Amino acid sequence: MNRVVQPNARPGVLAGATIVGVPDRLAMRRRVLAAVRPYLYILPTFFFLFIFTHYPILKTFYLSLFKWNLATPKREFVGLANYLQAWSTPLFWQVLQNNVVFAVGTIPISLALALALALLINQRIRGLAIYRAALFYPTLLPMAAAAMIWLWILTPSYGLVNFYGKALGLPDIHWLGHSRLALPALMLVGIWKRLGYYMVIFLAGLQVIPEHLYEAAILEGAGPWKRFWRVTFPLLSPTTFFVAIMAVIDSFQAIDQVYLMTQGGPGNNTNLFIFYIYQNAFRFFDMGYASAVSGILFLILLGLTVLAFRMLHRRVHYA
């Protein structure tokens, strides 16, 4: 590039105003260059985005209309049969139910704890950095490592939880092999892993609440309890809602801990969406059905994320 082109100036005006007596062809070239430049800048991003994001979304819905087993490469068009198959498969509903139970069991507890901890840490106290690091570090860990840590802690007889459980008079429990306790055990891992992350998001929300509102509340004689419910909680509600949606999305993406800790068992009691898709696609090679389930998950998550983005938008206006 041999001269400056204002990115947002209209190229025609610029060329006409500043270049006198230059052959038309050169001016023309600059005009074209200025017009295509933004597209050249976004080209690398959109090249990869198309291949690995847009195309697979469309293709997933397309493939969901076929019976296609990887072992026999012939595809057969079956319309909505894969979706009907999901509808009439009890396991599909169980997986959906597991995921809902997982979400409902994880999210209110995580959010309440994260908010409480954010309120505590938002006080000006000594040792704040240490507390924050202690609560936040699991966010940094791979879920695979978290799974290993909890496999060991929950292990029967020798695990830390059973040691102290027995001291309190509880029986020796095989948490991950228990049909009713395996899913709560995975929830515990999820809460432990995400708590610190939600806490710092709440902290960010708390820090933009203007101090003068608290001062006004104190002048009116409002105690800490009243200040929380009248000032903090309402002003924080967009953050709360946003974190809640994010937590729901997280819960629908849970797979690593399922794969490493329970393999969906016992008896599919911890089989969650992504693991179910994985099983169908890469163990039973039923790509058509797996695509249909992916499509359903995609629509669920899209709905939730659109909601989250709208909340985020509202929060930006608050701040």
Add this chain to the structure above:
Amino acid sequence: MRSRPFWRLPVHALLLLAGLVVVIPFLWITLTAFKERNEVFSLIPQWLPAHPTLQNFWGVLDAMPFWRYYWNTLVVAFGLLGVQLITITLAAYAFARMEFRGRDVLFILLLVQLMIAPQSTAIQNYVTIVNLGLLDTRLAIMAPYLASAFGTFLLRQTFKGIPRELEEAAALDGCGGLRFLLYIAVPLAIPGYLAFALVSLTYHWNEFFWPLVITETNKARTLTLGLGIFAQTAEGAADWTMLMAATLMVIAVPLACFLIFQRRFINSFMQSGLGG
């Protein structure tokens, strides 16, 4: 909020309790990793190793291709970051400071990447990778993330904040276009780059599911996947001390970085929440 002295004691007590509950699992596995193999099979908890030993860590190096996994992880995480820095810089600059037809629609099409779970496109991406002949390569692990909506979004905010006058003044001095981007806009956006880099490196260091789907041998496998596979081998499953040593070896460097640059990490992750 200001807190009066008598409030501080319960605040400390509660934070200490919560902090301990969150930290104890890590403490427990760290101590386990230094114990002798059979020491853990005790019915009364022994916190401190009776005879502290490093044999588990040496054992891990013998039992799995640890350094191979480490190298793969470094190549994937940093190689990916390198490409992402180029793609997000160009795209963010165009979206922040240029006007062109279809810009808003294209921006929404970009944000689609933030709205979907990467796992929900894994099947079709697997087919694409097979067709490209990239199965079981490090490039395949990086491929779906070469463009980053989060990074573009984050940088676009930063680039938008650069005053128009600065750009005009630079243009008068002959520093326009790509040179303005490289010499003025990019240096001004370094905090944004840092936030993105930390989130991206952490995410890809930790990723498990996509590498699991797309690799078949140890050739391209990363640390977390190696750890998962090791846990499912007879050797790993029967030996808790060695498994905990392996876990510790996988998380040691990122954790140390976090402890040193705590504030940077936390601020970066705060922004990742805002970006979606």
